[in-house]
Amino acid sequence: MSCIRTVFSTLRRYPSAMVGSVLVSILLIVAIFAPFIAPHDPLKLNPRERFAPPSVEHVMGTDEYGRDVFSRIILGTRTSLGIGLSVTLVCAVAGGLIGLTSGYLGGRADELIMRAMDILMAFPGILFALLILSMLGSSIVNVIVAISITGIPKTARVARSSCLNVRGEEFIEAAKARGERTWYILLVELLPNAVQPIIVEASIKVGFVILTASSLSFLGLGTQPPTPDWGLIIGSAREYIFEAPMLIVWPILAIAFTTISFNLLGDGLRDILDPRELGRV
Amino acid sequence: MAGPILSLDDVSISFKTINGKVRAVRHVSLEVRRGECYALIGESGSGKSTLAFASMGYLPANGSIDSGRILFNGEDITGYNHAQLEKLRGKHVGMVFQNPHTAANPCYTIGEQLTEGIIYHEGISRAEAEERALAMLEAINIPDPKRILERYPHQISGGQKQRITIAQALLSHPDLIIMDEPTTALDVTTEIQFLRLLEDIRSRMDVAILYITHDMGIVARLADRVGVIYAGSLVEEGSRETMFRHPAHPYTQGLMHSIPSIEMDRKHKGYSMPGLLPNLISLPPGCAFAPRCSVAGECCSSLPEVRLIPSEDGVEHRVFCHHAGAPLSFATGTVEECVCHDEEGVACSEPLLEVRNLKKYYEHSTFTDRLLRRAPRCVYALDDVSFSIMPGETLGVVGESGCGKSTLGKTILRLTEATGGSIFYKGEDITHKHSQSLCKSIQIVFQSPDSSLNPRHSLYTILSRPLLLHGIASGRAELEKRCFRLLDMVSLPRTYLYRKPHQLSGGEKQRVAIARAFAVHPSFVVCDEVTSALDVSVQASIINLLQDLQREFQTSYLFISHDLSAVREISQRIAVMYLGRLVEVGSTDQVFQPPYHPYTKALLSSISLPCIPQPHQSILLEGQIPSPANPPSGCRFRTRCYRTQCEACASVQPDMVFRDGHGLACHLDRAVLEADTPVFPESFLS
Structure with missing residues (x-):
């Protein structure tokens, strides 16, 4: 109980974290209960009602096959959040470990790992993802793999720089003097003190990943129709932009809403987790 | 009769924090007279810096002046707006900060930073300002002032930087300079140059100095009058002579007795004041020092009124204490020499640790160096160092910063690999040996307890880890029991076991660090500047603790410090x-x-x-x-x-x-x- 109260009292002092976490909670609830919230079956075709304007029956109207756009947007939350969160998790764990190890070891090993990361970073992210997807074929799992690979170097850099700040602390030296093994120093001594920037980076990354995933779907290399996906909806709505301009606006609004929510949360977390603030919490 | 340049009249300052209102300064009245040096002394957290900075309008956003008036040259500045404060600070008051390395902006040359203020405030031309800066540097005897002006802060040494900040403070011919521990970051040899400079400035210029410090030696050298501040209130004030010869407040007396000093009898333990600074959020009513005071009585639950005590030199001597002048005892136990015996009771004659011609060079070569096959640049941190330490002996190592004394400690612990020479432990060459048993025998306590304890771990994790690692104890119950014993050993309450380091004071944290080192019963401990980051009132208690542990465990110390008084107190031999x-x-x-x-x-x-x-x-x-x-x-x-x-x-x-x-x-x-x-x-x- 006291833990929850601390969380709330902390959030109250950081408005962007407050707004961010409320919005993200809404998104998560929508994603989890999507089938119950959606008023229609998102896959059900209804040729007689193509391009219906917004009405009580269809809040956001219908698309070129007469499917309910609102239901498709709601179900699309699942795909987007699913991809966004799993890519972020993979990046944070893999990138975090790579960065921490690299920063802690230093010297040649550090040089080698970071140059490899630089090479990965040198490719434009979306291009690299396209390359991977055209090799592996399109599926949700492959989208996750592709975006993760492009995202790991950035997380690794963040983790490395935060590790370098902690590495010089005397408690690390004390652990070495005590005869601790490298993995213990890395995971038990270093990680808890270096994890904040990684968390912040991850929360901002979610929005970015959702954008990338949508772009891939839009280009036809991500999720495949008829899966309800925001990028896909934009892709197919593009052709009817003059007949039904609102069709393209809804998914864009959804993407913008999600990205802003996670960015707000990330900004707020950065303020809260700032080491200078820790003493006050 | 010199009038006051700065006078504080019943000033109270508080900070709003999420835990409540911190009453950092409470009802302080004092004045700094024209041309005098007023030293404000107290422990860290006593509010001395807050007071000095607030009197120039420097307060963080969450701080506010609750009551009282601050008069500068007779004018109340508490109501000043931003522009007025700027003018006051720029023209009439100079500031010298603690850390010269961060006080100067690394992007601008010394000349630009020196002249900036006077160009802005006095509207003179750049050439004129540079001429004045040059004259000022010459006046304070900085060698080669012309070149200094063209340099960037990183190109000059710390001592020089601190002199430059003095020059900067003096340039606008201020009436008052506020100095916040200006020599704490300097070596003794640089400190003495700085103090000489101050004496020289005072003899030639009519400037008042408000000097904030915790170093009594400097106070004895410089100050005209001394104010002692405790938990935000002024407890005693008087002339330097009165304060050193006849301190009346129990706190001042305790402070004077707790300074490790050259003149102290080495056979006696140092005096350390019991207790801690009170929490400034929930202060007890009455005298804030009462909980730590040995003569406190019932009357101390009411706020002490000011008492005037007649002094020999006629300078007003004010004391805020109900029992001012009460006789106190500062007697301490004697130090027993630690003599090591082997099993048959014969005193040890073989050295425990021997260092022969130890060398540590840090080589640095850039990519271009390697490309052009240039020899790497070498930093000779240790060169041919040889000494030996007997069991149960303390060897003090002294020297200026950068002389290699910390490198020596780290090389002995093999945290860095030695370049040459050898280290023998109990006759065995351990220069390049890494083993768990050696880690158990040789331990280290670091300078800064803030940095040497992992802020995310509880004391239980910190103390139980070495026990677990070296197989001394296992299982929750046994570990807990052992940790309790460790806390007892360093006189910390058992209730601290599940606290995190940030909930402890500096001295307490250092005790935890010592307990951690002693958890594995080491026979040799490197103490790297263990007292430097602590307040004078607790330094003695840490040294006493180390001496007690030494006798109990027959441990040898390598006591690295720049504080010669502390080294003299604890060491049998000095390098x-x-x-x-x-x-x-x-x-x-x-x-x-x-x-x-x-x-x-x-x-x-x-x-x-x-x-x-x-x-x-x-x-x-x-x-x-x-x-x-x-x-x-x-x-x-x-x-x-x-x-x-x-x-x-x-x-x-x-x-x-x-x-x-x-x-x-x-x-x-x-x-x-x-x-x-x-x-x-x-x-x-x-």
């Missing part, structure tokens, strides 16, 4: 280092008496003692400490040596020559060195 080499080794008495190595003498004479007048003459070392990457040829000290030099000084490195176990590395004739006058009078070193 003096300069630029990576040992220049003198001997028993504590041998090092403190002639023959001296010229450098040792300079170091000893730079100490400021808390007595009036200073009993010794200071030797000012010329120039800066040379870079260890490019040490002078021959004797490394020759570039700063104040004695007449022979030819060999510039060409041959002097060898350490021993007589009666007292080694000196100097080309000068031993007879000449022996004829040297002692730095401190005989009566001082008891």
Whole structure:
């Protein structure tokens, strides 16, 4: 109980974290209960009602096959959040470990790992993802793999720089003097003190990943129709932009809403987790 | 009659934090008179800096002045707006901060930063301002001032930087300079130069100084009047002579007794004040010092009124205490020498640790260096260092910062690999050996307890880990029991076990660090500046603790410190280092008496003692400490040596020559060195 109260009292002092976490909670609830919230079956075709304007029956109207756009947007939350969160998790764990190890070891090993990361970073992210997807074929799992690979170097850099700040602390030296093994120093001594920037980076990354995933779907290399996906909806709505301009606006609004929510949360977390603030919490 | 330049009238300052209102300063009234040096002393967290900075309108956003008036030249500045404050600070008040390294902006040259203020505030031309800056640097004896003006902050040394900040503060001809611990970040040899400069400035210019410090030695050298502040209130104020000879407040008396000082009898333990600073959020009513005071009675639950005590020199002596002048006892136990015996009761004669010709060079080569096959640049951190430590003995290592003393500690622990030479532990060569049993025998306690304890771990994790790692104990119940015993050992309450380090005070954290080192019963502990980051009132208690543990576990210490008084108190033998080499080794008495190595003498004479007048003459070392990457040829000290030099000084490195176990590395004739006058009078070193 006291833990929850601390969380709330902390959030109250950081408005962007407050707004961010409320919005993200809404998104998560929508994603989890999507089938119950959606008023229609998102896959059900209804040729007689193509391009219906917004009405009580269809809040956001219908698309070129007469499917309910609102239901498709709601179900699309699942795909987007699913991809966004799993890519972020993979990046944070893999990138975090790579960065921490690299920063802690230093010297040649550090040089080698970071140059490899630089090479990965040198490719434009979306291009690299396209390359991977055209090799592996399109599926949700492959989208996750592709975006993760492009995202790991950035997380690794963040983790490395935060590790370098902690590495010089005397408690690390004390652990070495005590005869601790490298993995213990890395995971038990270093990680808890270096994890904040990684968390912040991850929360901002979610929005970015959702954008990338949508772009891939839009280009036809991500999720495949008829899966309800925001990028896909934009892709197919593009052709009817003059007949039904609102069709393209809804998914864009959804993407913008999600990205802003996670960015707000990330900004707020950065303020809260700032080491200078820790003493006050 | 000199009128006050700054006068505080019943000033209270508080900060709003999420835990509540911190009452940092409470009802303080004092005045700084024209041309005088007023020293404000107190422990960290006592509100001395807050008071000084608030009196110039520097308060963080969550701070506010709750009551009282701050008069500068008779004008109340509490209601000043931003522009008025700016003018006040720019023209009438100078500031000198604690850390000279962060006080200057690294993006601008010294000249630009010096002239910026006067160009803005006085509207003079750049050329005119530069001329004035140059004249000021010349006036405070900075060598080669023209070149200094063109340099960037990173290109000059710390001591020089601090002198530049003085120049900056003086440029606008202010009436008052506020100095916040300006010498804390400096070495003693640089500190003494700085203090000399201040004395010189005061004799020539009519400027008042508000000097914030916790160093009584400096107060004894500089101050005209002294104010002691405790938990945000002024507890005593009087002339320097009165405060040192007849302190009346129990806190002042305790503070005076807790300073580790050269004149102290080494056979007696240092006095340490019991208790901690009270929490400034929930202060007890009445006297804030009462919980730590040995004469506190029932009357102390009411706020003490000011009492005027007649003083010999006629300077007002104010005390805020119900029991002012009550006789107190500061008697402490005696220190028993730790003598090690083997199983048959024979005193040990084999050294525990022996270091022979130890070398540590840090090589640095850039990519282009490697490409052009240039020899890597070397920093000679340790060069041919040899000494030995007996079981149960303490060897003090002293020297200026950058002389290699910390590197020595780390190399012995093999945290860095030695470049050459060897380390023997119980007769075994351990220079390149890494084993768990060695980690168990050789431990280290670091300077800063904030950094040496992992802030995310509880004391339980911190203390139980070495026990678990070295297989001394396992299982929750046994570990907990052992941890309790460790806390008892360093006199910390058992209830602390599940706290995190940030919930402890600095001294308590250092106790935890010591407990962690002793958890594995080491036979050798490196103490790297363990008292430097602590308040004077707790330094003595840490040294006492180390001495008690030494007797109990028959541990040997390598006690690294720049504080010669602390080193003298704890060490049986002392080694003096300069630029990576040992220049003198001997028993504590041998090092403190002639023959001296010229450098040792300079170091000893730079100490400021808390007595009036200073009993010794200071030797000012010329120039800066040379870079260890490019040490002078021959004797490394020759570039700063104040004695007449022979030819060999510039060409041959002097060898350490021993007589009666007292080694000196100097080309000068031993007879000449022996004829040297002692730095401190005989009566001082008891």
